[in-house]
Amino acid sequence: MAFKSKSKTVKRFSVRNFLAAILHPFMSSPTDAPGVFTPAGEPSHIDVGLWHSLLFTSELSAQCKLEHMVYGKSTTEYEHEFVLLHFRHPTQHHAVAILTLERTCAENTTGSSRSAGQAVVVSPSVSPITAKDTITPTTNSSFTIDSYVTQEFGPHKYLLELDFPTSARPSAMQVSILLCVLSKHSPMYELLQYQCYWYAYTVWEALKKLFPEHVERPLNEGRSRFKGQPIKKAESANTVCEQYRAEWARFEEAAEERRRAKEEEERRVRMEVLAEGRAQRQPEVDDERRQKEEERRQREEAERKANEAERRADEERKQREEAAREHEAEMNRMRARMAELERRAA
Known part of the structure; x- marks a missing residue:
């Protein structure tokens, strides 16, 4: 998917890209990676904690790799900020899923929550409410994602894009653990600190710190700004990274314990089968x-x-x-x- 930038670039014709654009609609979307690749239909906003649990249902889902990110900003009245995550399937390499990531208010999940949440800018006395951190599987079609983003966020622009090299891409499981750490770190939607600006910014910066082999390109200005003015947000990226490392270590330890338990169970079953066979x-x-x-x-x-x-x-x-x-x-x-x-x- 191409994103517009203020800088002038020379567009070169590529036969490979041309053929990919023609053949892409005819390539079937995988059905073996729930949570990342979803069947055709309306996108579903998934709580990041639930998304983390959903990845456990399929090894392929957990192994999908984050290869590209885009930092988006609505240009409507409340200038909501969000992130697009591009995940590539681990075995069907032609398949890419684009997921939207955002923080809104938990009081309203119809889309108007963004307006309610961003009202913080003009009503700083509003009490903190529970944050709703969601990720939304969409599609790997650039036409559909542009349509979806416009429908979901209204007129918008893209501020940054970032690519991870093939050898150093975060897995969907790693991303999900980071998102869970982020929600646990700041579970409340505090209007002058822990709002969508903080969330998109911290996700972006934490992934950059945790996976430093990346290439970032600026597209437009305006990140963490409302009506041109900078919005105060907590500087949490370093703290979140430390919490992520500890959580990831616990996850790997638990995964190793599950692997050993699985091997022991398989060995026990084999011994029982052998014993039964010998008895017969x-x-x-x-x-x-x-x-x-x-x-x-x-x-x-x-x-x-x-x-x-x-x-x-x-x-x-x-x-x-x-x-x-x-x-x-x-x-x-x-x-x-x-x-x-x-x-x-x-």
Whole structure:
């Protein structure tokens, strides 16, 4: 999706981009990543805590990568600020989902909450109310997202855009944990501090600090300003980053525990299956063992008989050799006597 900038740029024709624009409407949107990619229909505003839980229902949802962000601002009376998050599917790489992220008031969820919330600028005495931090899955069509943003926020402009490199993109799960930390850090919509200006600003800056390998481009001026005047907001990015790191460490530890528990359960199931299989095959195993034992006994008996026959044959050979030696000795004695007799007769 292209965003207008005050700076002049040279638009170059790209065959690849041209073909992508033609073929894009015919590419089906994934259905295996709920919470990030949603079926066609009306967008649904999801509380960021619920969105975090929804990502647990699908590994693919949690693994979708944030590759692009856009900082938006309504140009209507209350100048509401919001962020567009572009997530790419981890396996269907052609698919990109665009989600809108914003903070409004919890008292009114019809869209007029933005007006009510931004009334802080002219009515600073209004008491804090519960904030409503929501993320809204939309579509990967630039025509539809422009239409949706206009319908949702009215006339608007884009102030900044930011790209993360392929090797250093936050996952949807990481983003969701950051958003939960942010809501826990400041759960109330305090009109002069923790409003939509603070929320969009802190999300943007925290992601920049946590994932510093990024490229940011300014498009227009006016961030955190109302009627041209700067709006006071809490400087919370560093604190939120520290809280995120601690929460992410706990998440990874819990994930590792779940992985080990899963492996142990799988090992236990395998052992049970093997044990059950052995029990079912035990009669057959016993027969095989008896058959092998009988075959071993027969081999040993055959070897014993062969050895016995060889021993007897060896004894008989020795007896024959002994008899032949005695016979030869007797013949030698007889020849000696004959020779003696002949000598005497001569």
